[in-house]
Amino acid sequence: MRPFTYERAASAQAAAQAAVAYPNSKFIAGGTNLLDLMKLQIETPTHLIDVNHLGLDRIEKTPDGGLRIGAHVRNTDLAADKVVRRDYAVLSRALVSGASGQLRNKATTAGNLLQRTRCPYFYDMSKPCNKRKPGSGCAAIGGFNRNLAILGASDACIATHPSDMAVAMRLLDARVETVDSHGVTRAVPIAQFHRLPGDTPHIETVLQPGELITAVSLPKPLGGRHLYRKVRDRASYAFANVSVAAVIGDGFQHFAFGGLAHKPWRVEAAEARAAGRGAADAAEVLATGAFEGARGSGHNDFKLPLARRLVRAVVGEATGG
């Protein structure tokens, strides 16, 4: 690791102020992704701001019947929370399908949203990567792209977002709450939180420099059946090839997908077209409408038919078909 200085922030706003004062700084909470990347010198912050002691580790009901999840609630605690298991089961299911027990004990809600791609060329310092080194090129396009994006990608980047949790958060219409160095707060709908790569794949979210995530809030429960299906190269402790989060209720089907794009993928217009139809019919509408514009890069062409089959399988499972 490159040398860095370290401080424990005393408040969320103080953390944001420190991040502005040290331009090459990073917040650290669980650290399971950041330290991995720092050891490889893919991330080289010169100052770390430890945000583990800000009291952002509680899960509370909100006045509108939803749930407010502190930014630093550990993945294990979020998956095991009684209200989450009962009312937002798709979130529990997504969380426990990711990483290992040890990592989930450390990894946080906010950190999970901010984790970086596992594109092999992002990790390989000997290769060009527009995300790691803007303007250097993309070795993944035309390279070994088996687990990379088929939707929303660009000529600059075909990386995927690796999170399972974020897929469920997208499905549940979560809002990402933040504070900046002036104490100004805002809540960003998760649909707008992650960016598509475009020609600036190194900018992954809409967070401004120094802006700190304080919580992720969920609207009131949807009801319905909650499912999370993850297809991967081994049965446990692997990133998704394709994953699907679904809540299927009376007359509605919500679907979000992981492993396909630079952000959790969801097409509400397709869900609207499928609403009110019979199960088999709705599945066909979604299997077509959710993936319009999909384009493989060769090795990852299998993801489109796989994702479509997952939609049909999940609808079948939810409706007993």
Place this chain on the structure above:
Amino acid sequence: MSDPNDVTRRTLLAGSAVAAGIATAPALAREPVASRKTSSRMTPKMPVSLTVNGQAEALTLDPRVTLLDALREHLHLTGSKKGCDHGQCGACTVIVNGRRINSCLTLAVMHDGDHVTTIEGLGSPEKLHPMQAAFVKHDGFQCGYCTPGQICSSVAMLGEIKDGIPSHVTDDLTHVEFSDSEVRERMSGNICRCAAYPNIIAAIREVHEA
């Protein structure tokens, strides 16, 4: 398509050439390269207080020191192992404030005031922890390198089942119970290159049933 291995080889060769260059330059060879390169950029060391296996420890550490390196290199508790150093193998698993974590993926300075239990704190050769005794009885290892991590992980993992924390193979999220498939899923963060997995599961099952 380009072959990723090709460039890895080239990188390796480039690295070797640099190393060879240093070895043949007497002026450079007299001074350790690492210290010369980093001396101007060293960061101040920081005090860190830990309670390790019940004993208070006061350390002064570079902030880069991971909890694993603090345990092994500074406290000389070499039971916890460095396998991959990237949170993939689980050999470094220790229990911090009652939770199992990868000690390689966390900084010691982040644990000021924390309670750490390592394999040395679970039991001793004279008085084995029940999980250690079960691993011996069931031959839950061959080379033994992953074993301290496996045992720390197992002990904490049984606590997670008891606490009702669900896993990927839990059918009913509100009803968590012990099974071999639960153990396999929950122990997937601990790799055993000798593939002693069936015996590890037998050892864990015995402790669970005791």
